[in-house]
Amino acid sequence: MSRQRCVLSAQEIHDRLRESDRAVGLASVYRALDVLTGLKLVHRIDVSGTACYEPADPNGDHHHHAICNRCGRMSAFEDPTLERLIDELGQRLGYEVDAHDVVLRGACPDCVPSGG
Missing domain, CATH: 1.10.10.10 (Winged helix-like DNA-binding domain superfamily/Winged helix DNA-binding domain)
Structure with a gap:
């Protein structure tokens, strides 16, 4: 693995x-x-x-995933802004966030018709 x-x-x-x-x-x-x-x-x-x-x-590095609903392609991505927003949301809710997962679902660039 x-x-x-x-x-x-x-x-x-x-x-x-x-x-x-x-x-x-x-x-x-x-x-x-x-x-x-x-x-x-x-x-x-x-x-x-x-x-x-x-x-x-x-090293404790963390990433999320985007999954294409059409072809099944999975892409890993990192986004420091998203991580900061999740930490801020946890604080606002009174939670000490120690883990989270984000999965984006939609159509990948190869499956999106040209023109969006």
């Missing part, structure tokens, strides 16, 4: 392990992901109703 740029479902992880001759049961993949999520070594993200996972950045 550490070589993966973005997110994978448990089934995709299971399939990749099987393809690399390191077959384990799907239930074992789910158990391992639960443990890794609890240790904050991976992040769980809902992608169109499917739980997907990505490695946590050891």
